[in-house]
Amino acid sequence: MWKQTGEASTEDEHRIEAVLAQVGAWRGQTMRYRPVAGGISNHNWRVADAAGQAFFLKVPGRGTEMFVSREASNEASRRAHGCGVGVEVVEFLPAEGVEIFAFAHGYRASSNLDFMRGTVRHNAVRALRAFNDSPRLSLTKTVFEAIDEHLAQITQVGARLPEDIAQMRRCVADAQDALQAAGMDLVPCMNDTLAGNFMINAADELLLVDFEYATNNERAYELALWFTEMAFPVEIEQEMIEAYFGRLDRAAQARVNVLKGLADIKWASWAMVQEAVSTLDFDFHKYGTWKYRRARTQIYHPDWPVWLRHM
Incomplete structure:
Protein backbone atom coordinates (compact mmCIF):
# COMPACT_ATOMS: atom_id res chain seq x y z
CA MET A 1 0.00 0.00 0.00
CA TRP A 2 1.35 3.39 -1.04
CA LYS A 3 1.72 6.24 1.41
CA GLN A 4 2.90 9.77 0.82
CA THR A 5 5.16 11.98 2.88
CA GLY A 6 3.33 13.28 5.91
CA GLU A 7 1.28 10.11 6.38
CA ALA A 8 3.80 8.06 8.41
CA SER A 9 2.26 6.12 11.30
CA THR A 10 4.93 3.54 12.21
CA GLU A 11 8.53 3.84 13.32
CA ASP A 12 9.77 2.50 9.98
CA GLU A 13 7.60 4.94 8.04
CA HIS A 14 8.83 7.88 10.08
CA ARG A 15 12.37 6.77 9.40
CA ILE A 16 11.86 6.50 5.64
CA GLU A 17 10.27 9.95 5.56
CA ALA A 18 13.25 11.37 7.48
CA VAL A 19 15.56 9.82 4.88
CA LEU A 20 13.53 11.19 1.96
CA ALA A 21 13.74 14.69 3.46
CA GLN A 22 17.53 14.54 3.19
CA VAL A 23 17.60 14.09 -0.60
CA GLY A 24 18.15 17.52 -2.09
CA ALA A 25 16.41 16.78 -5.39
CA TRP A 26 13.25 15.76 -3.54
CA ARG A 27 12.94 18.63 -1.09
CA GLY A 28 9.56 20.30 -1.37
CA GLN A 29 8.09 17.37 -3.30
CA THR A 30 5.35 15.06 -2.10
CA MET A 31 6.94 11.62 -2.32
CA ARG A 32 5.16 8.29 -2.31
CA TYR A 33 6.58 5.14 -0.76
CA ARG A 34 5.71 1.56 0.02
CA PRO A 35 7.66 -1.36 1.54
CA VAL A 36 9.25 -4.00 -0.65
CA ALA A 37 9.17 -7.55 0.68
CA GLY A 38 12.34 -9.59 0.92
CA GLY A 39 15.75 -9.21 2.47
CA ILE A 40 16.82 -10.27 5.95
CA SER A 41 19.10 -7.36 6.86
CA ASN A 42 17.46 -4.09 5.82
CA HIS A 43 14.14 -2.36 5.30
CA ASN A 44 13.51 -1.99 1.57
CA TRP A 45 11.26 0.58 -0.06
CA ARG A 46 9.94 1.55 -3.46
CA VAL A 47 9.75 5.32 -3.77
CA ALA A 48 8.18 7.56 -6.43
CA ASP A 49 8.74 11.29 -6.92
CA ALA A 50 6.15 13.87 -7.96
CA ALA A 51 6.73 13.02 -11.63
CA GLY A 52 6.11 9.33 -10.99
CA GLN A 53 9.74 8.27 -11.46
CA ALA A 54 10.45 5.16 -9.40
CA PHE A 55 13.42 4.35 -7.18
CA PHE A 56 14.54 1.57 -4.86
CA LEU A 57 15.82 2.54 -1.42
CA LYS A 58 17.42 0.50 1.38
CA VAL A 59 17.37 1.63 5.02
CA PRO A 60 19.98 -0.30 7.04
CA GLY A 61 18.61 -2.67 9.65
CA ARG A 62 19.67 -2.57 13.26
CA GLY A 63 23.08 -4.15 13.84
CA THR A 64 24.11 -4.20 10.19
CA GLU A 65 26.93 -1.78 10.98
CA MET A 66 28.64 -4.79 12.57
CA PHE A 67 28.92 -6.44 9.16
CA VAL A 68 28.69 -3.78 6.47
CA SER A 69 30.84 -0.86 5.36
CA ARG A 70 28.31 1.33 3.59
CA GLU A 71 31.03 3.23 1.74
CA ALA A 72 32.49 -0.02 0.43
CA SER A 73 29.03 -1.22 -0.53
CA ASN A 74 28.39 1.95 -2.47
CA GLU A 75 31.72 1.64 -4.28
CA ALA A 76 30.85 -1.92 -5.30
CA SER A 77 27.32 -0.97 -6.42
CA ARG A 78 28.74 1.74 -8.67
CA ARG A 79 31.39 -0.65 -9.96
CA ALA A 80 28.75 -3.23 -10.92
CA HIS A 81 26.76 -0.59 -12.80
CA GLY A 82 29.93 0.50 -14.57
CA CYS A 83 30.50 -3.13 -15.60
CA GLY A 84 27.02 -3.25 -17.12
CA VAL A 85 25.71 -5.79 -14.60
CA GLY A 86 24.31 -3.57 -11.84
CA VAL A 87 21.62 -0.96 -11.25
CA GLU A 88 22.42 2.76 -11.33
CA VAL A 89 23.03 4.41 -7.97
CA VAL A 90 21.33 7.81 -8.02
CA GLU A 91 22.04 8.95 -4.45
CA PHE A 92 24.09 7.89 -1.45
CA LEU A 93 23.60 9.29 2.05
CA PRO A 94 26.76 8.31 3.95
CA ALA A 95 25.54 9.43 7.38
CA GLU A 96 22.47 7.20 7.07
CA GLY A 97 24.18 4.46 5.08
CA VAL A 98 21.34 4.71 2.58
CA GLU A 99 21.73 3.90 -1.12
CA ILE A 100 19.04 4.96 -3.59
CA PHE A 101 18.86 3.15 -6.91
CA ALA A 102 17.03 3.66 -10.16
CA PHE A 103 14.14 1.22 -10.24
CA ALA A 104 14.84 -1.79 -12.47
CA HIS A 105 11.66 -1.74 -14.55
CA GLY A 106 10.84 -5.06 -16.16
CA TYR A 107 12.98 -6.99 -13.70
Whole structure:
Protein backbone atom coordinates (compact mmCIF):
# COMPACT_ATOMS: atom_id res chain seq x y z
CA MET A 1 0.00 0.00 0.00
CA TRP A 2 1.35 3.39 -1.04
CA LYS A 3 1.72 6.24 1.41
CA GLN A 4 2.90 9.77 0.82
CA THR A 5 5.16 11.98 2.88
CA GLY A 6 3.33 13.28 5.91
CA GLU A 7 1.28 10.11 6.38
CA ALA A 8 3.80 8.06 8.41
CA SER A 9 2.26 6.12 11.30
CA THR A 10 4.93 3.54 12.21
CA GLU A 11 8.53 3.84 13.32
CA ASP A 12 9.77 2.50 9.98
CA GLU A 13 7.60 4.94 8.04
CA HIS A 14 8.83 7.88 10.08
CA ARG A 15 12.37 6.77 9.40
CA ILE A 16 11.86 6.50 5.64
CA GLU A 17 10.27 9.95 5.56
CA ALA A 18 13.25 11.37 7.48
CA VAL A 19 15.56 9.82 4.88
CA LEU A 20 13.53 11.19 1.96
CA ALA A 21 13.74 14.69 3.46
CA GLN A 22 17.53 14.54 3.19
CA VAL A 23 17.60 14.09 -0.60
CA GLY A 24 18.15 17.52 -2.09
CA ALA A 25 16.41 16.78 -5.39
CA TRP A 26 13.25 15.76 -3.54
CA ARG A 27 12.94 18.63 -1.09
CA GLY A 28 9.56 20.30 -1.37
CA GLN A 29 8.09 17.37 -3.30
CA THR A 30 5.35 15.06 -2.10
CA MET A 31 6.94 11.62 -2.32
CA ARG A 32 5.16 8.29 -2.31
CA TYR A 33 6.58 5.14 -0.76
CA ARG A 34 5.71 1.56 0.02
CA PRO A 35 7.66 -1.36 1.54
CA VAL A 36 9.25 -4.00 -0.65
CA ALA A 37 9.17 -7.55 0.68
CA GLY A 38 12.34 -9.59 0.92
CA GLY A 39 15.75 -9.21 2.47
CA ILE A 40 16.82 -10.27 5.95
CA SER A 41 19.10 -7.36 6.86
CA ASN A 42 17.46 -4.09 5.82
CA HIS A 43 14.14 -2.36 5.30
CA ASN A 44 13.51 -1.99 1.57
CA TRP A 45 11.26 0.58 -0.06
CA ARG A 46 9.94 1.55 -3.46
CA VAL A 47 9.75 5.32 -3.77
CA ALA A 48 8.18 7.56 -6.43
CA ASP A 49 8.74 11.29 -6.92
CA ALA A 50 6.15 13.87 -7.96
CA ALA A 51 6.73 13.02 -11.63
CA GLY A 52 6.11 9.33 -10.99
CA GLN A 53 9.74 8.27 -11.46
CA ALA A 54 10.45 5.16 -9.40
CA PHE A 55 13.42 4.35 -7.18
CA PHE A 56 14.54 1.57 -4.86
CA LEU A 57 15.82 2.54 -1.42
CA LYS A 58 17.42 0.50 1.38
CA VAL A 59 17.37 1.63 5.02
CA PRO A 60 19.98 -0.30 7.04
CA GLY A 61 18.61 -2.67 9.65
CA ARG A 62 19.67 -2.57 13.26
CA GLY A 63 23.08 -4.15 13.84
CA THR A 64 24.11 -4.20 10.19
CA GLU A 65 26.93 -1.78 10.98
CA MET A 66 28.64 -4.79 12.57
CA PHE A 67 28.92 -6.44 9.16
CA VAL A 68 28.69 -3.78 6.47
CA SER A 69 30.84 -0.86 5.36
CA ARG A 70 28.31 1.33 3.59
CA GLU A 71 31.03 3.23 1.74
CA ALA A 72 32.49 -0.02 0.43
CA SER A 73 29.03 -1.22 -0.53
CA ASN A 74 28.39 1.95 -2.47
CA GLU A 75 31.72 1.64 -4.28
CA ALA A 76 30.85 -1.92 -5.30
CA SER A 77 27.32 -0.97 -6.42
CA ARG A 78 28.74 1.74 -8.67
CA ARG A 79 31.39 -0.65 -9.96
CA ALA A 80 28.75 -3.23 -10.92
CA HIS A 81 26.76 -0.59 -12.80
CA GLY A 82 29.93 0.50 -14.57
CA CYS A 83 30.50 -3.13 -15.60
CA GLY A 84 27.02 -3.25 -17.12
CA VAL A 85 25.71 -5.79 -14.60
CA GLY A 86 24.31 -3.57 -11.84
CA VAL A 87 21.62 -0.96 -11.25
CA GLU A 88 22.42 2.76 -11.33
CA VAL A 89 23.03 4.41 -7.97
CA VAL A 90 21.33 7.81 -8.02
CA GLU A 91 22.04 8.95 -4.45
CA PHE A 92 24.09 7.89 -1.45
CA LEU A 93 23.60 9.29 2.05
CA PRO A 94 26.76 8.31 3.95
CA ALA A 95 25.54 9.43 7.38
CA GLU A 96 22.47 7.20 7.07
CA GLY A 97 24.18 4.46 5.08
CA VAL A 98 21.34 4.71 2.58
CA GLU A 99 21.73 3.90 -1.12
CA ILE A 100 19.04 4.96 -3.59
CA PHE A 101 18.86 3.15 -6.91
CA ALA A 102 17.03 3.66 -10.16
CA PHE A 103 14.14 1.22 -10.24
CA ALA A 104 14.84 -1.79 -12.47
CA HIS A 105 11.66 -1.74 -14.55
CA GLY A 106 10.84 -5.06 -16.16
CA TYR A 107 12.98 -6.99 -13.70
CA ARG A 108 12.00 -9.09 -10.71
CA ALA A 109 13.97 -10.91 -8.05
CA SER A 110 14.89 -14.36 -9.30
CA SER A 111 14.19 -17.60 -7.48
CA ASN A 112 16.12 -20.84 -7.28
CA LEU A 113 13.67 -22.28 -9.78
CA ASP A 114 14.83 -19.78 -12.42
CA PHE A 115 18.34 -21.22 -12.20
CA MET A 116 17.07 -24.58 -13.35
CA ARG A 117 17.26 -23.05 -16.83
CA GLY A 118 20.66 -23.26 -18.42
CA THR A 119 20.36 -19.85 -20.04
CA VAL A 120 19.85 -18.20 -16.68
CA ARG A 121 22.80 -20.04 -15.13
CA HIS A 122 25.15 -19.05 -17.92
CA ASN A 123 23.95 -15.44 -17.83
CA ALA A 124 24.65 -15.46 -14.08
CA VAL A 125 28.18 -16.73 -14.66
CA ARG A 126 28.81 -13.98 -17.22
CA ALA A 127 27.50 -11.31 -14.84
CA LEU A 128 29.57 -12.57 -11.90
CA ARG A 129 32.67 -12.88 -14.07
CA ALA A 130 32.26 -9.29 -15.32
CA PHE A 131 32.22 -7.99 -11.75
CA ASN A 132 34.99 -10.34 -10.58
CA ASP A 133 37.23 -9.27 -13.47
CA SER A 134 36.96 -5.55 -12.66
CA PRO A 135 39.78 -3.70 -10.80
CA ARG A 136 40.12 -4.42 -7.11
CA LEU A 137 37.88 -2.64 -4.63
CA SER A 138 39.18 -0.53 -1.75
CA LEU A 139 38.18 -3.12 0.86
CA THR A 140 39.71 -6.60 1.09
CA LYS A 141 38.12 -9.12 3.46
CA THR A 142 38.54 -12.80 2.77
CA VAL A 143 36.17 -15.50 3.94
CA PHE A 144 38.72 -16.35 6.64
CA GLU A 145 38.69 -12.80 8.00
CA ALA A 146 34.88 -12.73 7.83
CA ILE A 147 34.61 -15.97 9.85
CA ASP A 148 37.04 -14.66 12.48
CA GLU A 149 35.08 -11.42 12.67
CA HIS A 150 31.74 -13.16 13.17
CA LEU A 151 33.07 -15.55 15.80
CA ALA A 152 34.47 -12.59 17.73
CA GLN A 153 31.10 -10.85 17.42
CA ILE A 154 29.32 -13.94 18.74
CA THR A 155 31.43 -13.72 21.88
CA GLN A 156 30.83 -9.97 22.09
CA VAL A 157 27.03 -10.21 21.96
CA GLY A 158 26.70 -13.51 23.83
CA ALA A 159 25.21 -15.42 20.89
CA ARG A 160 25.04 -19.20 20.55
CA LEU A 161 27.73 -21.43 19.05
CA PRO A 162 27.65 -25.10 17.99
CA GLU A 163 29.30 -27.63 20.29
CA ASP A 164 31.88 -28.57 17.65
CA ILE A 165 33.02 -25.02 16.92
CA ALA A 166 36.61 -25.84 17.99
CA GLN A 167 36.80 -28.59 15.37
CA MET A 168 35.22 -26.30 12.80
CA ARG A 169 37.86 -23.67 13.52
CA ARG A 170 40.62 -26.24 13.00
CA CYS A 171 39.13 -27.12 9.61
CA VAL A 172 38.98 -23.43 8.68
CA ALA A 173 42.63 -22.99 9.71
CA ASP A 174 43.68 -26.01 7.64
CA ALA A 175 41.79 -24.62 4.65
CA GLN A 176 43.45 -21.22 5.06
CA ASP A 177 46.92 -22.77 5.19
CA ALA A 178 46.23 -24.86 2.09
CA LEU A 179 44.68 -22.04 0.10
CA GLN A 180 47.42 -19.55 0.94
CA ALA A 181 50.06 -22.12 0.01
CA ALA A 182 48.33 -22.72 -3.33
CA GLY A 183 47.87 -18.98 -3.90
CA MET A 184 44.74 -16.89 -3.50
CA ASP A 185 43.23 -14.99 -6.43
CA LEU A 186 41.79 -11.88 -4.76
CA VAL A 187 39.18 -10.13 -6.91
CA PRO A 188 35.99 -8.09 -6.33
CA CYS A 189 33.31 -10.49 -5.09
CA MET A 190 29.66 -9.94 -4.24
CA ASN A 191 29.96 -12.41 -1.35
CA ASP A 192 26.15 -12.67 -1.22
CA THR A 193 24.91 -14.65 -4.22
CA LEU A 194 21.51 -15.84 -3.06
CA ALA A 195 18.85 -16.04 -5.75
CA GLY A 196 17.10 -12.82 -4.70
CA ASN A 197 20.23 -10.80 -5.48
CA PHE A 198 19.91 -11.63 -9.17
CA MET A 199 17.24 -9.57 -10.93
CA ILE A 200 15.80 -11.22 -14.01
CA ASN A 201 13.65 -10.00 -16.92
CA ALA A 202 11.45 -11.77 -19.46
CA ALA A 203 14.46 -12.38 -21.73
CA ASP A 204 16.36 -14.09 -18.88
CA GLU A 205 18.82 -11.20 -18.70
CA LEU A 206 20.28 -10.63 -15.24
CA LEU A 207 21.36 -7.74 -13.08
CA LEU A 208 23.28 -8.11 -9.82
CA VAL A 209 21.99 -6.24 -6.77
CA ASP A 210 22.91 -5.90 -3.10
CA PHE A 211 26.64 -5.37 -2.71
CA GLU A 212 26.61 -4.82 1.04
CA TYR A 213 29.10 -7.61 1.66
CA ALA A 214 31.23 -7.00 -1.42
CA THR A 215 35.00 -7.07 -0.87
CA ASN A 216 38.07 -8.41 -2.58
CA ASN A 217 37.98 -12.14 -1.82
CA GLU A 218 39.12 -15.43 -3.29
CA ARG A 219 37.64 -15.70 -6.79
CA ALA A 220 36.43 -19.28 -6.38
CA TYR A 221 34.50 -18.28 -3.26
CA GLU A 222 32.01 -16.44 -5.48
CA LEU A 223 31.10 -19.68 -7.23
CA ALA A 224 31.23 -21.75 -4.03
CA LEU A 225 28.79 -19.48 -2.22
CA TRP A 226 26.52 -19.37 -5.25
CA PHE A 227 26.48 -23.16 -5.36
CA THR A 228 25.50 -23.38 -1.68
CA GLU A 229 22.60 -21.01 -2.35
CA MET A 230 21.43 -22.81 -5.48
CA ALA A 231 21.87 -26.42 -4.24
CA PHE A 232 22.97 -27.49 -7.72
CA PRO A 233 23.71 -31.15 -8.37
CA VAL A 234 27.38 -31.97 -8.97
CA GLU A 235 26.90 -32.13 -12.73
CA ILE A 236 25.62 -28.55 -12.88
CA GLU A 237 28.37 -27.34 -10.54
CA GLN A 238 30.92 -28.82 -12.93
CA GLU A 239 29.17 -27.21 -15.89
CA MET A 240 29.30 -23.80 -14.17
CA ILE A 241 32.95 -24.16 -13.13
CA GLU A 242 33.84 -24.92 -16.74
CA ALA A 243 31.72 -21.99 -17.99
CA TYR A 244 33.38 -19.62 -15.53
CA PHE A 245 37.03 -20.70 -15.84
CA GLY A 246 36.92 -22.03 -19.39
CA ARG A 247 38.03 -25.44 -18.17
CA LEU A 248 37.12 -28.09 -15.63
CA ASP A 249 40.08 -29.30 -13.62
CA ARG A 250 40.65 -31.03 -10.32
CA ALA A 251 42.12 -27.97 -8.59
CA ALA A 252 39.13 -25.75 -9.35
CA GLN A 253 36.68 -28.38 -8.12
CA ALA A 254 38.70 -28.98 -4.96
CA ARG A 255 38.89 -25.27 -4.22
CA VAL A 256 35.14 -24.84 -4.70
CA ASN A 257 34.37 -27.84 -2.47
CA VAL A 258 36.49 -26.46 0.36
CA LEU A 259 35.05 -22.97 0.01
CA LYS A 260 31.48 -24.29 0.05
CA GLY A 261 32.06 -25.49 3.59
CA LEU A 262 33.63 -22.19 4.62
CA ALA A 263 30.76 -20.22 3.06
CA ASP A 264 28.25 -22.08 5.22
CA ILE A 265 30.32 -21.53 8.37
CA LYS A 266 30.57 -17.83 7.54
CA TRP A 267 26.84 -17.32 7.05
CA ALA A 268 25.88 -19.59 9.95
CA SER A 269 28.04 -17.50 12.27
CA TRP A 270 26.61 -14.30 10.79
CA ALA A 271 23.10 -15.60 11.52
CA MET A 272 23.93 -16.29 15.16
CA VAL A 273 25.06 -12.69 15.60
CA GLN A 274 21.90 -11.48 13.86
CA GLU A 275 19.77 -13.56 16.20
CA ALA A 276 21.15 -11.50 19.06
CA VAL A 277 20.99 -8.02 17.49
CA SER A 278 18.41 -7.88 14.69
CA THR A 279 14.85 -6.62 15.09
CA LEU A 280 13.67 -8.16 11.82
CA ASP A 281 11.04 -10.91 11.90
CA PHE A 282 13.23 -13.80 10.77
CA ASP A 283 14.33 -17.03 12.46
CA PHE A 284 18.08 -16.45 12.33
CA HIS A 285 18.83 -19.31 14.73
CA LYS A 286 17.09 -21.86 12.52
CA TYR A 287 18.86 -20.46 9.47
CA GLY A 288 22.25 -20.55 11.18
CA THR A 289 21.76 -24.04 12.58
CA TRP A 290 20.91 -25.32 9.11
CA LYS A 291 24.00 -23.64 7.65
CA TYR A 292 26.29 -25.15 10.29
CA ARG A 293 24.73 -28.56 9.65
CA ARG A 294 25.35 -28.30 5.92
CA ALA A 295 28.91 -27.04 6.49
CA ARG A 296 29.63 -30.32 8.28
CA THR A 297 28.79 -32.27 5.11
CA GLN A 298 31.80 -30.56 3.50
CA ILE A 299 34.39 -30.06 6.23
CA TYR A 300 33.87 -33.55 7.72
CA HIS A 301 33.63 -35.21 4.30
CA PRO A 302 36.08 -38.11 3.76
CA ASP A 303 37.52 -36.21 0.77
CA TRP A 304 38.24 -33.02 2.76
CA PRO A 305 41.99 -33.82 3.09
CA VAL A 306 42.10 -34.69 -0.62
CA TRP A 307 40.49 -31.37 -1.57
CA LEU A 308 42.98 -29.49 0.60
CA ARG A 309 45.90 -31.18 -1.16
CA HIS A 310 44.63 -30.47 -4.65
CA MET A 311 43.69 -26.80 -4.43
